[in-house]
Amino acid sequence: MAHPDIVWDKNHFGQTRRSDLWWVSPLLVFLGLGTFIVYATWAAFQNKNYIFGPYISPFYSPEIFGDSPRAWFGPEPAWIPRFLPYSPALLILWIPGLFRFTCYYYRGAYYKSFWADPPACTVGEPRAHYLGERTFPLIFQNFHRYFLRLSYPVWLVLVYDVWRACWFKDGFGIGLGTIILAVNVVFLACYIFGCHAFRHLIGGTLDQISRHPVRHRVYNGVSCLNGNHKKWAWASLCSVAFCDIYVRLCAMGIWHDWRIF
Numbered sequence: 001m002a003h004p005d006i007v008w009d010k011n012h013f014g015q016t017r018r019s020d021l022w023w024v025s026p027l028l029v030f031l032g033l034g035t036f037i038v039y040a041t042w043a044a045f046q047n048k049n050y051i052f053g054p055y056i057s058p059f060y061s062p063e064i065f066g067d068s069p070r071a072w073f074g075p076e077p078a079w080i081p082r083f084l085p086y087s088p089a090l091l092i093l094w095i096p097g098l099f100r101f102t103c104y105y106y107r108g109a110y111y112k113s114f115w116a117d118p119p120a121c122t123v124g125e126p127r128a129h130y131l132g133e134r135t136f137p138l139i140f141q142n143f144h145r146y147f148l149r150l151s152y153p154v155w156l157v158l159v160y161d162v163w164r165a166c167w168f169k170d171g172f173g174i175g176l177g178t179i180i181l182a183v184n185v186v187f188l189a190c191y192i193f194g195c196h197a198f199r200h201l202i203g204g205t206l207d208q209i210s211r212h213p214v215r216h217r218v219y220n221g222v223s224c225l226n227g228n229h230k231k232w233a234w235a236s237l238c239s240v241a242f243c244d245i246y247v248r249l250c251a252m253g254i255w256h257d258w259r260i261f
Contacts, residue, residue, distance in 0.1 A: 012124045013124050014119070022119075022123060023119065029110070044059060044089035044093055045089075050068075050248065051251065052247050053177070054178075056247065057244040062154070064088060071088070095154055096240075098147045099147040099148060099151045102140070103144065104144070148197045155189065158184070175259045176246075177257050179260075187232060190232040194229050203216070
């Protein structure tokens with residue numbers, strides 16, 4: 001409940017009695033997410049420089065249809081209209097993209113930073129009414145748990161990509177790219193396995209989870225990851241973008257992969 005001495009007109013955008021730098025956090029989120037969205041969109045439409053040696057960018061994996069030897073089902077199918085821009089990334093990025101877009105943490109982040117709904121606690125909004133998530137288009141936020149299930153097979157493919165990143169033309173080895181892809185898989189695991197929806201899936205449907213020892217232990221582990229969900233969300237976002245940057249720059253000859261052994 002608001003303090004009785006504070007008169008706050010919620011319809012006056014930006015009005016607040018706060019004296020701290022409340023705008024710093026939403027500004028940083030806006031810059032961070034905005035930069036990632038712009039870069040990921042650009043990278044997805046490039047349709048080149050996404051493979052270097054045994055490495056493949058996570059933006060393009062799994063490569064369902066493509067021109068590289070890693071494509072599962074060969075080149076671009078004929079049923080895709082030629083006037084449309086095509087890239088293997090467009091067939092897969094919608095899954096992790098919508099998973100993040102409907103994520104409970106990211107909702108709160110971009111509601112504040114992009115929609116100012118509200119920009120911060122006790123700060124005036126640019127609108128008079130709260131629309132909620134029961135009308136179009138925000139009703140699609142309720143599909144988060146389904147995008148979660150689709151994200152796990154994609155993550156397993158990325159795990160397999162790390163294994164393939166250990167095999168060079170001269171045999172088994174580890175390069176700097178191998179480690180970068182492996183770190184990304186770990187960060188993504190901490191993010192998706194610490195998801196609120198996964199936590200509910202593990203133990204939220206039980207009245208007394210202590211009666212189910214195995215699920216109880218898993219639930220405690222997920223809860224531990226969930227406590228740092230924000231950190232894992234940002235760590236995995238940065239790591240997946242850096243993986244694409246690393247593979248792309250190596251494929252372009254700008255960076256050179258360091259072969260550890």
